[in-house]
Amino acid sequence: MGDENIDYNIVFPESFVTERHWQGSKEPVVILLGWGGCKDKHLTKYSSLYNERGCITVRYTAPLKTVFISESFGYKELNTTAHKLLELLYDYEVENNPIFFHIFSNGGFMLYRYMAELLHSHSRFSTLKVVGAVVDSGPGSQNLRGALRAITAALGPNINVVLLYFFLGLFGFMVFLLRIVLYSITKYIHKNHYDAMRDQPSAWPQLYLYSRADKVIRHRDVEQMVKAVQEKGVTVDSFDFGTSAHVSHFRDYPEEYSSRCLAFLMRCMQPTAGSQKKQRITVAT
Template sequence: MVFFSESLGIPSLRVLAQKLLELLFDYEIEREPLLFHVFSNAGAMVYRYVLELLQTHGRFGHLHVVGAIFDSGPGDSNLVGALRALSVILEHRPAMLRLLLLVAFAVVAVLFHILLVPLTALFHTHFYDRLQDADSLWPELYLYSRADEVVRARDVERMVEARLAHPVLVRSVDFVSSAHVSHLRDYPTYYSSLCVDFMHCCVQS
């Protein structure tokens, strides 16, 4: 439902993003360097509101963000990928129920994009477009795979190209064979070293 509400311009994840930032104050670590590790499109949607809050909310304006890591995202609108993600969620359901739910979701999604998305586009910017043009200047690391069947590799690569057009230090790594958000599981040592090296680079810069 989050994906539909966001596309409708209902900022349902903004509250979650604010609570996430408020946790920094609850744990009294708001003065420490901050690096975001964002997973898939749901994480990217939350991150979009984090960026907005950092720019518009006085309490968060002094937070010291040093970088962001994106794992398996962000991806642009992709019905096939959404169906595959839903199929994974429903994999333990009876086959007939799973099929009915997938068909129902596909029909609703198609009607939704035909009838409602053009209207909401007049007053709401899609999270993918917002992230492409984000004003943030800290380094970004994109970890993705051409074998990902949920978020297309070319979507991540387009994001990388868009961010490189800004004065942002961007690095990307294609794991080639790992599935959606499975890069750490398939390549634990390599994945960890990439993240740790990136973190050190961000903190020291």
């Protein structure tokens, strides 16, 4: 389902499933932000992991033009989308539930950046309780070759070859000029997602899942982000799957991937569950 402006999907688990896993505590709302070119059917298998554990899930993938064109050229269209997604929590009356992010590649991370900024600065959203975030196959920094590979994969094999190479050439030239050569100037107008989240990371715990075999996002970009966030005093875990391709860790290592994501969610939820339990005891007394 969705509103007139954004195409999202929200799933509420069966009440008995929620009660079995959360035993009276408020179940987390897991917000899944897809990679560029991601279809909702791709996100469904990830959201099922959380639905089966009694979590509410919200799935959304930003349009290709927004990720690769608007954001690359400094137009902050995703900031508006971020605001609308956070408003959904109030529309569905789950604003008091713990919030947990699951983010994919740069496409998801760009949107996550604006959502995180709103959570820190906006008076309405600053009261929302985020407990943690999983970042899959990202983020990357100034990797033009990886961006071109991502666009090619997202457009699919049926696009006209001449049109594809024209678009890739134009995109590559503009990004190289604005986001690499002139970035020392343009960053004061629009800092990229990588630098913004490295310089001012969110305080909630984070788990980065990546692979040295990823040809879209360089593993050293992820590792440098992990190190930078850790140096800011944030709790950060990471895991290198070693051989899996971009956003393919779950496909290649389903048990390992599921185990790590769910175990991380449970660790993030422990302080929240404890706080809610204390509140119930206090009321009962």
